[in-house]
Every structure is written in C-alpha cells, then in structure tokens.
Amino acid sequence: MIAITLPDGSVREYENGSSAFDVAMSISAGLARNVLSAQFNGQTVEIKDPLPGDGALVLYTWDQAEGKKAFWHSSAHVLAQAIQKIYPSARLTIGPAIENGFYYDVDFGEVSLQEKDFAEIETKMMEMARQKAVFKLRAISKEDALKYYSGNPYKTELIENLEDGTITFCDHSDFTDLCRGGHLPNTEFIKAVKVMNVAGAYWRGDEKNKQLTRVYGISFPKKSLLDEYLHLLEEAKKRDHRKLGKELDLFTFSQKVGQGLPLWLPKGAALRDRLEQFLKKAQKKAGYVPVITPHIGSKELYVTSGHYAKYGADSFQPIATPEAGEEYLLKPMNCPHHCEIYKSRPHSYKDLPIRYAEFGTVYRYEQSGELHGLTRVRGFTQDDAHIFCTADQVREEFNKVIDLVLYIFKTLDFKEFTAQVSLRDPEKPEKYIGGLENWEKAESSILEAVKEKGMPYVVEYGEAAFYGPKLDFMVRDALGRSWQLGTIQVDYNLPERFELEYKGADNEMHRPVMIHRAPFGSMERFVAVLLEHCAGNFPLWLTPEQIIILPISEKYLDYSKELLKLLDNYDIRALLDERNEKTGRKIRDAEMQKIPYMLIVGEKEEETQTVSVRKHGGEDLGSMPIDQFIQLVNEAVSAELIDN
RNA sequence: GCCGGUAUAGCUCAGUUGGCCAGAGCAGCUGAUUUGUAAUCAGCUGGUCGGGGGUUCGAAUCCCUCUACCGGCUCCA
Numbered sequence: 001m002i003a004i005t006l007p008d009g010s011v012r013e014y015e016n017g018s019s020a021f022d023v024a025m026s027i028s029a030g031l032a033r034n035v036l037s038a039q040f041n042g043q044t045v046e047i048k049d050p051l052p053g054d055g056a057l058v059l060y061t062w063d064q065a066e067g068k069k070a071f072w073h074s075s076a077h078v079l080a081q082a083i084q085k086i087y088p089s090a091r092l093t094i095g096p097a098i099e100n101g102f103y104y105d106v107d108f109g110e111v112s113l114q115e116k117d118f119a120e121i122e123t124k125m126m127e128m129a130r131q132k133a134v135f136k137l138r139a140i141s142k143e144d145a146l147k148y149y150s151g152n153p154y155k156t157e158l159i160e161n162l163e164d165g166t167i168t169f170c171d172h173s174d175f176t177d178l179c180r181g182g183h184l185p186n187t188e189f190i191k192a193v194k195v196m197n198v199a200g201a202y203w204r205g206d207e208k209n210k211q212l213t214r215v216y217g218i219s220f221p222k223k224s225l226l227d228e229y230l231h232l233l234e235e236a237k238k239r240d241h242r243k244l245g246k247e248l249d250l251f252t253f254s255q256k257v258g259q260g261l262p263l264w265l266p267k268g269a270a271l272r273d274r275l276e277q278f279l280k281k282a283q284k285k286a287g288y289v290p291v292i293t294p295h296i297g298s299k300e301l302y303v304t305s306g307h308y309a310k311y312g313a314d315s316f317q318p319i320a321t322p323e324a325g326e327e328y329l330l331k332p333m334n335c336p337h338h339c340e341i342y343k344s345r346p347h348s349y350k351d352l353p354i355r356y357a358e359f360g361t362v363y364r365y366e367q368s369g370e371l372h373g374l375t376r377v378r379g380f381t382q383d384d385a386h387i388f389c390t391a392d393q394v395r396e397e398f399n400k401v402i403d404l405v406l407y408i409f410k411t412l413d414f415k416e417f418t419a420q421v422s423l424r425d426p427e428k429p430e431k432y433i434g435g436l437e438n439w440e441k442a443e444s445s446i447l448e449a450v451k452e453k454g455m456p457y458v459v460e461y462g463e464a465a466f467y468g469p470k471l472d473f474m475v476r477d478a479l480g481r482s483w484q485l486g487t488i489q490v491d492y493n494l495p496e497r498f499e500l501e502y503k504g505a506d507n508e509m510h511r512p513v514m515i516h517r518a519p520f521g522s523m524e525r526f527v528a529v530l531l532e533h534c535a536g537n538f539p540l541w542l543t544p545e546q547i548i549i550l551p552i553s554e555k556y557l558d559y560s561k562e563l564l565k566l567l568d569n570y571d572i573r574a575l576l577d578e579r580n581e582k583t584g585r586k587i588r589d590a591e592m593q594k595i596p597y598m599l600i601v602g603e604k605e606e607e608t609q610t611v612s613v614r615k616h617g618g619e620d621l622g623s624m625p626i627d628q629f630i631q632l633v634n635e636a637v638s639a640e641l642i643d644n
Numbered sequence: 645g646c647c648g649g650u651a652u653a654g655c656u657c658a659g660u661u662g663g664c665c666a667g668a669g670c671a672g673c674u675g676a677u678u679u680g681u682a683a684u685c686a687g688c689u690g691g692u693c694g695g696g697g698g699u700u701c702g703a704a705u706c707c708c709u710c711u712a713c714c715g716g717c718u719c720c721a
Contacts, residue, residue: 105718115649199716207718211646214716228664242714246655255694255712307721314719333721367645367719370714376720465721484720516721553678582679588682600678614681 005056017050021185024059031113034061037070043048044070044182062221072097073218074184074192075125077453079104081175082124083215086110092177093212094096095202099480100229105201109632113213114310118195121215129190133173135183140169143314144530145178155204192226193219229276239305239478242373243532244456248536248544248594250527251374260371260378260522269546272523273338274542277360278641279383279408279519286404288357288443289455293337299327304497305336310466312366317364334360335491335516338386339498342512352512353397359523360388361382373530375483383521388500393442394490394513398471405473405486405519410643412539414475418482421446421453427461432466434493442490443469467493468516478532485526489516536594537616541637546594547574550586551610552602559606563599563626570630592618597633 001014004023014022020038024031024047036107040563041055043064051057058063076095081108083090090111094103106113135260140148149155151551157177159167164322170179184190194217201214234462237243245251250268257263263273282292299318302308311332318327338356347354351599361381370376389397390519423443423531432439446469450457451629457471464470471485491514494500519524540546547567551560560576575595577586582598590598599611604623611629613621624632 091703113648196702198648201717202646205718207646211717213647216716232711259712267649305721309721313721336721362721364721369645369647369717370719371713550681552680553679580680582677582684583681585683586678587683591682598681604680612680618681620681 002051003054004051007056007058014051014435017049018044019099020057020059020614021056023051023613030565032060033057035063035066036067036189037127038065038386044180046135046181046183047185048134049137058078069097069191070182070184071221073182074187075182075217076104077170077172077175077177077179077192078125078128078187078190078193078219079195079215079217080106080123080177081128081173084175086117086120086124091152091154094158101196101216103214103216105203105212105214107210109410113215115198120398121195125190125193125217125219128173128175129187129193130185130435131173132188134186135172137168137169137170137179137181137183140167141165142167148176149178151640154429158393166534172336178485189220189221191221192223193217194226194230218552221459222618224634234478236478236480237460238536238552240373241375241477244536245374245528250544251532258378259368260366260376261403262374262377262379263292265355265367268527271538271542272527275520275526276383278411278541281355281576282407283355283357284405286355286400287353288355291338291341291358293331293334293341293358293360295331295363296328296549297331297337299329299334301327301340302332305339305494306467306497307336310433314365315364319615321402331360331365332362332364334358334382334384335386335494335514338384339494339500339514342386342388342500343498347388347512349390349502349504352502353387353393355387357383357384357385373526375477377524380525382518383520383523384516384518384524385392385475387517388495388502388512389515390502390504390510391513394445394515395449395452397425397515397534398445398488398490399453401488401515401517401519402449402455402471405517408519409486411475411640414485414533416476417485418474419450419457420463420472420474420484421450421457421459422463422465422472424460424464424469425459430460432464434467438492438496439469442492444473445490458494466490467491473521475529475533477529482524483529483575485521486519487517487521490514491516539640540596540633541640543573543594543596545575546572546633547572547597547599548586548590548593549574549576549599549601550590551577552600553581554580556601556603556606560601563611565603566626567630570593570634588615591618597629599629618619 002016003011003108004014005011024035035047037060038047039058040051045334062068076097080092080095088297089109093106093107093578095102142159145159145167146156149159153593158178168179168181169176175231196216196218200211202211203209235570235603249265250271250469251265252263252386254263296319300310314331316330316625318329320327342354359381361379363379366376366378387397387484431499450471468489468491470487471483473484474482476482495511495514500512502512504510549560549563551557559579564574564576567594587598594616596616600614603610605611610625612623613629615621
C-alpha cells in the first residue's frame with residue numbers, strides 16, 4: 001500500500017501501482033472525469049502512470065493554470081501530429097503551452113504556411129483528437145533517441161544537450177515526440193481547437209539562427225469555451241488604444257510625417273498636458289528642479305556616454321553641418337545632457353541630492369516591425385529625471401522614487417502591475433559597460449530597496465540597461481501584452497564616464513551615484529496603456545471634456561450659454577451641443593464620446609435655474625441648481641486626486 | 645530587420661469567375677423639423693480603389709515592386 005497526502009492534509013491509503021487517476025476516482029467520479037494533470041511531490045506526473053510510493057498529490061482541472069498547461073501542452077502534440085500528416089517533410093522543433101494556448105515551431109522547408117491552410121490543420125487535429133488516443137510517456141536511451149531523430153537537426157540538438165537516462169518520448173496514436181511529460185489522459189478531452197496565427201520565430205530565439213514557422217493555436221474542453229474566448233478577444237480589441245485614440249480624437253499618425261512619429265491632436269495634447277502638470281506638482285513637492293535641454297547633442301556627447309558605440313549604427317544617423325567633421329545626433333535619451341548640467345559647476349556634498357527633471361523628447365530608430373501604436377514609437381517624451389547623490393543617499397532616494405511611482409499608479413488606478421528587477425545577463429558581459437564592482441553595488445541596492453519596501457517582484461536576467469540595472473513597473477494592455485511603464489535605474493557608470501564629482505566633508509573629491517527614473521516611462525506609452533485600462537473612460541480630472549450641455553431646443557441656447565460660462569469660470573471643461581437635433585440623438589453622441597456628465601436643459605430647468613444631470617452610462621442624478629452640480633464635480637475631482 | 649496578413653470616401657465596410665460612368669451606412673454641407681434621457685426626415689457634396697510598374701481589348705480584381713498598417717519573432721538606451 002502507498003500513503004497519499006492530499007492538499008487538504010488528509011492521508012489516504014492506496015494499493016501499490018495506483019495512479020493519480022485512481023486517486024481522483026476514489027474522491028469522486030466527477031473529479032476523475034475532469035482531472036487534467038497531477039503533481040506528485042512537486043513533480044508533474046502522468047495521470048495514468050503508477051505513483052512511485054508515498055507522497056503528496058495535487059490534482060488539477062481546467063480551472064487551474066496547471067490543468068490548462070497540460071491541456072495545451074497535449075494539444076501541441078496533436079497540432080504537431082496534424083502538421084506532420086499534412087506536411088510529411090516538415091521538421092518539428094519545440095511546442096510548449098503558453099499563457100493562452102500553445103504553439104509549435106516547425107521548419108516547413110520550402111513550404112510557406114498561410115492562413116488559408118489553418119482550416120485543414122484544425123480539421124485534422126479534431127480528427128486525431130476524436131481517436132481518444134492515450135498519451136504514454138516512455139524512457140528512451142540517448143542513442144535510440146538520436147537514431148529516431150536522425151533526419152531532424154533541431155531535435156538532435158535538443159537531445160545532444162540532455163543527459164542520457166533522463167530522456168523521455170511521448171507516444172499517442174501513431175505519433176511520437178521528444179517530451180518531458182505532463183499530459184491529459186487521452187486526446188478526447190480536446191473538443192475544440194483553433195489555429196490562431198503563424199509567425200516567424202528564430203530557432204532558439206536567436207536572430208542569427210534559421211527562422212522557423214511558429215504556428216499558434218488554442219484548444220478547449222468545450223466548444224462553448226472557444227466561442228467565449230474568441231468573443232473576449234473581440235471585446236478586448238474594442239479597448240485597443242489605437243482604435244480609441246482615433247474615436248476620441250486624441251492622436252494620429254501620418255505616413256508623410258513618418259512612421260512611429262505620433263501627432264497629438266488638441267484633445268490628446270490637453271490630456272497629456274494635464275498628466276504632465278499632475279506629475280510636475282508631485283515632483284516639485286519631492287524636491288525636483290526642472291531643467292530644459294535641446295533635442296540634439298554633438299556626437300562627442302554620446303561617444304562619452306557610450307551610447308554611440310552601443311547604438312550608433314542602429315540609430316538615426318548623425319546630422320551633418322556645413323562645417324566639415326561637425327556632427328550632431330538627435331537625442332535618444334536625456335541623461336548625457338543632464339550630466340553636463342551637473343558638470344556646469346562644482347558641487348559640494350551639501351548640494352546633494354540634486355534632482356534634475358525634464359519632460360524630454362527623444363528619438364530612437366526602432367526597427368520598423370517593432371512599431372506599435374503609441375506604445376512603441378520613434379519619437380516620444382520621457383518624464384525623465386536624474387538624481388545625483390552620494391552612495392549613502394542611494395537607498396533613501398531610490399525608495400522615494402518607488403513611492404512616487406506607486407503614488408502615480410494609485411492615482412491612475414493601475415492596480416495590476418508587476419515590479420520587475422532587471423539585472424544583467426551574467427553570460428553576456430560584453431553587452432554592458434562598467435566594472436563588475438559597480439554592477440554589483442547597483443544591483444544589490446535595487447534588490448535591497450524592493451525587499452525593504454516589501455513589494456512583490458520578479459527578477460529578469462538580461463533585461464538591464466547597458467549602463468545599469470533597473471526596477472521596471474510592467475503593466476499589461478487590453479490583449480495581455482506586457483509593457484514597461486515606470487522605470488528606476490541605479491547607475492555608477494555614467495558618472496564615471498562623465499567624470500562627475502563633488503567635494504565631500506573630508507575635502508576630497510568623490511564620485512556621485514546617478515539614479516535615472518521615469519514614473520510614466522513615456523507620455524506616449526503611458527497614455528496608450530491608460531486608455532486601454534479605462535477603455536477611454538478617463539478619470540474626471542483628466543478627461544478631455546468633463547461636461548456637455550444638451551439644450552432640448554434652440555429656445556434654451558441662451559440659458560445654456562450662461563451655464564457654459566459659469567462652468568468655465570470654475571475651470572470645468574464643458575461643451576455645448578448647439579446642433580439642431582433631438583435630445584435622444586445628443587445623448588447618444590455624448591455617450592459615444594464618453595463624456596462623464598450630460599446636463600439636459602429645457603423649459604423646466606430654465607424656469608427653476610437648474611440642470612438635469614445624466615452620468616455617462618445612463619445614471620440619472622435628477623435636477624439640481626448649477627452651484628450644487630459644480631460642487632459635485634469639484635468633489636469628484638478632488639476624490640480622484642488623492643494627496644501624496 | 646524577418647515570417648504571415650491587410651490596404652476601396654473623413655470613419656466602418658460591400659464590390660461575385662477581370663467587363664457598362666466604383667457602392668452603402670455614418671460623418672460633412674443645404675433645407676425642413678423646435679425636439680425631454682442611446683440615432684428626425686429629405687436632398688447634396690465627397691474616391692489618384694495605398695504609390696509605381698507590368699499582363700490584357702479591358703484591372704479595385706491577376707503579376708512584380710515600394711510604402712504604411714495588423715499579428716508574431718528579434719530588438720527595446
């Protein structure tokens with residue numbers, strides 16, 4: 001007998017050779033029907049394989065991430081099988097489960113897989129799934145594994161890197177794949193599949209390697225779940241900032257101006273200005289001083305900073321002048337300029353920390369395929385600042401910046417973000433400048449700060465800037481893509497390159513430490529992600545138009561104009577719909593424009609000197625005197641703008 | 645930059661196997677209507693069918709090429 005401990009702590013006895021499925025069966029037939037994967041003593045095991053002895057067992061169904069993972073991992077096998085049947089010469093590589101579905105990277109040789117081929121693959125997959133083929137994991141020797149994949153250089157490479165004795169194959173139906181395990185009991189669980197798209201993907205993620213065809217798919221245990229998922233995707237697309245930005249007249253692009261160069265329309269510009277003013281106020285309070293620097297800088301500036309060596313070839317190329325040998329670069333970041341401001345006069349330790357802030361517009365030649373709405377552009381404005389401080393001050397300054405970022409996120413209602421500590425890739429030291437000692441100091445100060453703050457964080461290696469590690473605040477867009485918004489970076493290297501100094505209490509010269517930080521990240525990206533988060537329903541303090549006055553007919557235009565003037569006197573952003581339209585129409589249009597408050601005025605209101613208030617979405621607040629409405633708006637705005 | 649897709653009026657989209665002057669709704673303009681909580685009615689204006697080249701008696705439709713956009717990959721100071 002074996003003793004199995006279940007997640008609730010209870011221990012049950014089973015006969016030797018019992019499987020996770022048998023355990024599920026003993027709990028309930030329903031669970032047995034729904035169990036998709038299992039972990040035994042923390043290791044993923046096959047559901048139908050005998051459990052090796054006593055231990056803790058956790059069973060997973062569709063409702064748990066682990067269950068979905070097994071489901072999609074198994075579906076990837078079926079996808080590979082279908083592809084192999086339709087394209088016998090295709091060479092399979094890897095195919096993992098991902099957050100939403102799975103993919104398989106395939107070398108199709110000369111064949112190019114296209115969208116019109118998806119239906120055939122889906123049909124074949126369903127045909128395979130209906131066979132109710134059992135997934136069976138088996139151990140295989142390295143020699144036999146290599147022999148099996150003798151015609152497949154990709155699998156061969158994978159196997160070469162595995163240790164003999166740890167290699168397993170998974171069989172189902174007539175298909176076999178190199179696999180570590182974690183499968184559904186059989187293929188019949190898969191009731192709906194959809195091939196989502198194809199993309200090029202480099203073998204092992206390296207641009208220098210051959211580009212394979214990545215086939216993305218998703219599958220479900222019920223047809224209705226697939227429909228739901230597709231519906232959800234459609235809904236998410238309605239919140240796409242590119243769509244909303246157009247609908248709400250916030251920004252646009254012009255092929256003639258150039259790709260990746262956003263044009264802010266009046267409403268967008270006003271909104272962005274409001275965000276800037278909000279941050280400027282918070283920064284003033286936190287001891288930042290504004291500086292202003294030009295949009296170009298001499299090439300020498302970037303040679304000194306190291307940016308030229310690192311990015312020069314892939315950047316907007318230098319601007320030549322009539323003077324031979326004179327070259328300027330569009331500034332791709334503000335730090336070198338700020339370093340020169342620091343250097344413009346000598347500093348004492350008593351001056352520090354110095355915090356230079358600038359909404360600095362920078363230009364980066366991003367690869368054309370990378371450009372994406374407002375989230376990835378070639379010209380954008382950073383809410384940048386550089387803090388020059390002593391080594392002793394780094395921790396406190398860093399913590400204060402974290403507080404500022406958190407204050408901004410809280411005010412704008414970004415509840416779901418990930419704090420990511422971005423460190424260097426220890427395997428690729430050539431990607432970074434500066435000595436090991438500086439890097440270690442910088443990295444440990446960031447790790448200490450996040451620990452001190454007690455905030456949850458993830459560590460990503462290889463995500464650091466080339467001059468220093470970062471703490472990045474990642475937020476997802478409507479479609480679940482992750483974007484870096486706020487960033488805080490500790491830098492011991494640029495102060496060295498620019499030979500920055502201050503005189504210490506000991507009358508000796510010392511090198512300051514630099515903290516780069518941008519709470520929004522960039523105005524463009526921040527507005528984009530904010531748009532998607534609020535689906536265009538901006539907070540009242542930020543929204544382009546707060547109020548629209550809807551007169552019932554032209555007879556009430558005079559009264560409406562009085563109201564408009566009054567609201568303007570109170571700095572409330574109001575519009576008047578003077579069109580000769582029915583009220584229903586005016587309300588509809590105001591709803592579409594997502595204006596928070598509609599003031600309906602007719603005979604009744606003019607007589608009693610009131611307004612009828614309708615909120616965006618349909619809530620009727622009834623009639624009230626205009627003074628009372630103004631108070632209501634002001635209170636709503638101050639409730640949103642919590643003090644830091 | 646790479647793989648796959650898309651490009652028709654200001655916006656959202658039709659346009660059948662290449663074939664009469666390229667269509668609709670919304671927006672805009674003009675007029676009528678004077679309107680009470682999500683679209684009043686009528687008329688009108690508006691298009692180098694993304695750009696260039698080619699095949700053809702004939703191209704929005706087929707081919708080549710460039711550009712931009714969309715989904716990924718790689719990249720992201």
